[in-house]
Amino acid sequence: MPERNIEFGKYGARGIKGYEAVARQLDALAGYIATPITARRGLQARLHYLTRTPHARAAARAAGLTVTDRTLRAWAAGTRTPSRKNLAAIERAYRTVRRENVARYLAARLNRDGRGTRVEIHPLNQSQVSRPRQRPVEFRALNVRRWDRIVAAWAAGDDQELDAAWVDLVVDLGSQWGQYEYVTNVGFAA
Structure with missing residues (x-):
């Protein structure tokens, strides 16, 4: 796929895959039991x-x-x-x-009867990258109206499908969508 990072972090950039950040946020919304299993x-x-x-x-x-x-x-x-x-x-x-x-509950809650949920994408951390190699990446926001594919992949634990669903969503950012394959955080609330 075009714009996919082959050697991420080669010059010191830090971040995680966007789909991993989405999975973390969905895990937070799932409301797991807070007490550790060892107790x-x-x-x-x-x-x-x-x-x-x-x-x-x-x-x-x-x-x-x-x-x-x-x-x-x-x-x-x-x-x-x-x-x-x-x-x-x-x-x-x-x-x-x-x-x-x-x-199913999360998908309905995030879809909000077709209105969708606003997603904030925080770009990767380039503080360790030398000045000439830094690229301009900025905070972006996107309204996602269809969460079914993302939530289904998360529920199944299918990382490849979740990555594909995330990339299909990020393509809506325009020609620079590849800059948001790796992020520091993805935020949304429902």
Whole structure:
């Protein structure tokens, strides 16, 4: 694709891929449990979320939590403690199920009946780049009216599709859209 950066950071520029910044913002809007999983309260909250209904248990199994119901009950009761590997599996399953559960709501909230949501794109950090090599990049704002593809890729955890959806969105910035492939931050609220 034209304008894609091949050697980003070669001269000292810093930033992250735009789709990663969008994923971070969507994660913030998803409202995950704030208490860490290593605390008893955080573990209990995640287990309750993953086991409260048969649908939630099925989604947790599909997301990779493959322990028996007896083990889940023992963890919930506090008679047994999950290993680090199982804690990571619980956290992964929780985030996957939470994303699936809030994706439709987030897409509708961000689409706002066709009005869309304003996205602020903060350019990459060029403070470490020598003066002759710096390029003029400025703060940009864009109104995104269709979030369905972005939210679906985020919910599925598909980074390639999320990157493609982000690039398709950034192309609307005009001929300099490649300058916003890497950013310091992408901000939007719903």
